Amino acid sequence: MTVSRYYDVKRDERGKRYLEPFIEGSLLLGLPLLNKGTAFTHEERRALKLEGLLPPHVTSLEEQKQRNYRRYRLIENDLEKHIFLRNLQDRNEVLFYALFVDHMSEMLPILYTPTVGEAVKQFSHIYRYPRGFTASTDNIHEIDQALANVPLNDVRLAVATDSSAILGIGDQGFGGMAIAIGKLSIYTAAGGLGPDKALPIELDVGTNRADLINDPLYLGVRHRRLSGEEYYAFMDRFVEAFCKRYPNAVMQWEDFGKDTAFTVLERYRKVLPSFNDDIQGTGAVTLAGVLSACRIKGQNLSDQRILVYGAGAGGIGVAQALLDGLMREGLTEAEALERLFVLDSKGLLLSNRSMEAYKQKFAKDPALIKDWRIAGEAPNLYETVVNGRITVLLGLSGQAGSFTEPVVQAMQANTEQPIIFPLSNPTSSSEAIPEEILRWTGGKALVAAGSPFAPVELDGRVYPIGQGNNAFVFPGLGFGTVLSKAKEVSDGMVLEAAYALYDYTRQHHPDRIYPPTSELREVSQLVASRVIRQAMKEGLAREERLKGLGMEAIQAYVAERFWQPRYLPYKPAAHNR
Numbered sequence: 001m002t003v004s005r006y007y008d009v010k011r012d013e014r015g016k017r018y019l020e021p022f023i024e025g026s027l028l029l030g031l032p033l034l035n036k037g038t039a040f041t042h043e044e045r046r047a048l049k050l051e052g053l054l055p056p057h058v059t060s061l062e063e064q065k066q067r068n069y070r071r072y073r074l075i076e077n078d079l080e081k082h083i084f085l086r087n088l089q090d091r092n093e094v095l096f097y098a099l100f101v102d103h104m105s106e107m108l109p110i111l112y113t114p115t116v117g118e119a120v121k122q123f124s125h126i127y128r129y130p131r132g133f134t135a136s137t138d139n140i141h142e143i144d145q146a147l148a149n150v151p152l153n154d155v156r157l158a159v160a161t162d163s164s165a166i167l168g169i170g171d172q173g174f175g176g177m178a179i180a181i182g183k184l185s186i187y188t189a190a191g192g193l194g195p196d197k198a199l200p201i202e203l204d205v206g207t208n209r210a211d212l213i214n215d216p217l218y219l220g221v222r223h224r225r226l227s228g229e230e231y232y233a234f235m236d237r238f239v240e241a242f243c244k245r246y247p248n249a250v251m252q253w254e255d256f257g258k259d260t261a262f263t264v265l266e267r268y269r270k271v272l273p274s275f276n277d278d279i280q281g282t283g284a285v286t287l288a289g290v291l292s293a294c295r296i297k298g299q300n301l302s303d304q305r306i307l308v309y310g311a312g313a314g315g316i317g318v319a320q321a322l323l324d325g326l327m328r329e330g331l332t333e334a335e336a337l338e339r340l341f342v343l344d345s346k347g348l349l350l351s352n353r354s355m356e357a358y359k360q361k362f363a364k365d366p367a368l369i370k371d372w373r374i375a376g377e378a379p380n381l382y383e384t385v386v387n388g389r390i391t392v393l394l395g396l397s398g399q400a401g402s403f404t405e406p407v408v409q410a411m412q413a414n415t416e417q418p419i420i421f422p423l424s425n426p427t428s429s430s431e432a433i434p435e436e437i438l439r440w441t442g443g444k445a446l447v448a449a450g451s452p453f454a455p456v457e458l459d460g461r462v463y464p465i466g467q468g469n470n471a472f473v474f475p476g477l478g479f480g481t482v483l484s485k486a487k488e489v490s491d492g493m494v495l496e497a498a499y500a501l502y503d504y505t506r507q508h509h510p511d512r513i514y515p516p517t518s519e520l521r522e523v524s525q526l527v528a529s530r531v532i533r534q535a536m537k538e539g540l541a542r543e544e545r546l547k548g549l550g551m552e553a554i555q556a557y558v559a560e561r562f563w564q565p566r567y568l569p570y571k572p573a574a575h576n577r
Contacts, residue, residue, distance in 0.1 A: 003196055004151050007034055009568070018569045025049040032093045033196055036567050039064060044570045061567055064092075065099050072099075078115045083126055085111055086119075089185070090129035093195050097565035100189045105518040108186075108471065109452045114426035116182045117167050123175035124212075124219040131181055132200030134174075135238045136221050143241040152196055155246045156482045159183045160201035164225065164257035165278075165313070168398035168429035171257075173207030174220025179255055183277070183474070190520035191475025192528070192562030193482065199246075205234055235264065243272050250481045250489070252277055252474065261313040262358045273481055275489040281470040281477070282314040282396070283321030284498035286423065289468050290392060291325065291502045292513045293419040293446040302329045304339065304419070307390045309381055309431065310397035311344035311359050314423075318394055319362050324495050337362070341388050347378030382407050391415040395422040395431030403432035408440045416444055423450035423468050434465045448513045466514035473497050475520070476527025483561060484532040484541040493534045500530035525562060529555045 002008040007021045021034055028048055029035050036044075038059040045051045059067075068088060075081045085107065089096040100107050109115060119126070139146045163176025180200030187193040206225040207213060213222045226234055242249070251274035253264055265276045275281070294301050301322070308319045319342050326336035342349045342362040349355065349363040372379060372387040379387060385407055391414055395403060403422055411418035418441065422431035434447045435456045443458050448466035456463045477497045481489050501514075504526050509515050515523060532554050535541040549557065 001153055003154050004033070005153070006031060006151055009196075010571075012571075018571050020571055020573050021048065022573055024572070026053060029053065032090055032096075035092045037064065037092050037095065039567055040570075047572050048570060061095065061098055064095050065102060068095065068099055069103070078110055079118050079122070079126075081110045082115050082119050083128075086181075087128060090131065094565050094567055097185075097189050097195065100185070101521070101565055104189065104520055105516060108469075108517050108520075111185055112182045112471070113167060113469075114428075114451050116178055117169055117426040119182075120166050120172045120175040120178045121169065123172075123178050124215065124217050127219060132177060132202065134177070134202045134204055135234075136202075136204035137206065137223070137226065137234070138221055140234055140237055143237060144244065147241055147245040150199065150245070152199060154197060155199045155249050156197040157184075157187060157193055157250045157252065157478050158199040158201050158242070158246070159187075159252045159254050160203055161254040162203040162205055162256055162260070163207070164255070164260065166255045167425045169426070171207055171209050171225070173209060173212045173218065174202060174204055175212075176255060177202040183252065183254060186471050186520075187475050187478060188563060189565075190471055191479045191524045192521070192558070193475070193479055194563040197482075199249075203235070203238065205231060231260070232263075232267070235267070239268055239271060248485070250274065250478055252478060254278065256313070258312040258356070258358075262316075270488055273486055273489050275477065275494065276313065276317075277470055277474045278313045279317035280321075280489075280491075280494045281317075281474040282423075283317035283319075284473045284477070284494050285468050285470050285501065286318045286394060286421065287321040287325045287495075287498040288472070288501035288505065289421060289448050289466065289513050290322065290394075290419060291499075292466075292505050293392075293448070295506060296446060296511065296513070297417050297419075300329060301325050302331055302339070304392045305341070305388055305390050305414075306339055306392040307341045307343065307381075307384055307388065307394065308362075309343050309393065309395050309402065310399075310424070311342050311349065311362075312396065312398075315342065315344075315396040316358050316362070318396060318423075321495070321498060324491070325498070328495070341384055341390065343379075343381060343384060347376065347380050348384050350378055353378070382410060385410045385414070389414045392419040393421070395424055397431060398424045398429045399431060400424075400429050401432065403437065405436070405440050408432070408437055408445070412441050412444065417446055418444070419446045421448045421450075421468060423448075425450045427451040427453075434463075438463055446513065452517075464512060466512055467517060468514060469517060471517070471520055472501050472514065472523050473527060476500070476524040477531055479524065479562075480528035480531030480535070480558070483528065483543065483558060484535040484546060485543040486535040486540040487542060488540055490535070490538055490540060492538055493531050493540075496530050496534040497527050500527045521562075525555065525558050528558045532558070 159180040161176045163172045166172045184198040184200050188195045204220050206223045212218050253276040308315050323336050350366050351363040352366050374383045434453050437445050437447050448468050452467050453465040504523050
């Protein structure tokens, strides 16, 4: 099977990889996976009928990076920077990724959160180039033929979203495609997945936003969202067709609303290897950060009393990850649940009120709070911090500014070094500004955030603000699943990804909660290796070449297959010569 209908990747007699294109001339220049631009050699230009179509000087990849980075630095607006980088990706993928890898920390907030939130909102207005695949209510009845139109034959990982709960900005209709594209850019730049092995997918089942439906420039289908049986019939048909077209692929479900996220995950996780990044990725990266903060305090996770503020997909995912972490330290489930408090918009989850099934495990018996001093029917955030003697406060509510000074000071009354993570994205939805938390606690709090924040200077000391970015987990989790050919993404594999991130931080940055994002590629290789080992341990790995390998050999296996942004030589197919 060829990689694409337009080209194949082969090895010469020495085992060196090269590209065999099946197109030439201007058609080749128009395909970003193949286009080298001014870096085509004179020999390649003659063989591929490019002579005269390019400037005469042959430039190196390094020169191309310098030229584009200089232009990028001249742009002042973050959204325009995002558009510039996306335009580059749509012209020349290798160059785009080479630039991204060189400037990972600088460009990650531009290509992903927080700037991607604005790109999602404006997606139909800034649309430039067709990228990825769209399954919609218009084509679901001919989905097999639509998937056959995708020119990539060996997709190993896809990110699919129905755009119902994008970041903290909600239903964005067709604009959610920008999230899938952004996630897969990180998979390639930070996670080692070849760009021709990745497929962003928009599941356009409609939108409940009248302003989108009435926008003359909106590019999605113009009706209200499918729900209930219609929705799951659509999903069943898509999953069936996707598995037929790409039987070796892993699926990451992305930004589904809380009403569907858990159901979609459980409905399909054994049909195809898949996971939900908002539930499991957020949980894993948060657990790793809390473990690091506990280590800095000189305490264990089991010493803490933890409040998760927000009970959507992310909040419950975090609560479950912390539950797993507490049990890993030897607690029973009942003992672990005693230390976990989860609040939604109605207050502390209590078992005597109705709630969604996915929340019920974390609901408290009302008898346990009978002696609490509260004003309403259920304890609010401040009341839970005080009465629950909370030492760890995690924000996944999307409610900006909800971690007020009284709440933070109540935390410090419970512990000298409170662990406080305002994790909601984008920046405008953060529960608190890290600088405020540090000022209110005299620099004692251990703080990380979901969005990038600059280091805080307070009383002559500089405090780096770790970013609890899912990019520390999902690229390695997905890549490890791909390389192991795991038949399922198990809870054990996700938990191992969290501890791999924790161990990397402990070994390389013992005074930090998270590593710098400039080290995403190194983190991802360790996460992938540990995920592979866990898949082997659980009997889920189907890759025969992994049998009997120890950890060092697994790490070498991952490193050898980690995609690098460099140009390959071209050897045209015989019929093009």
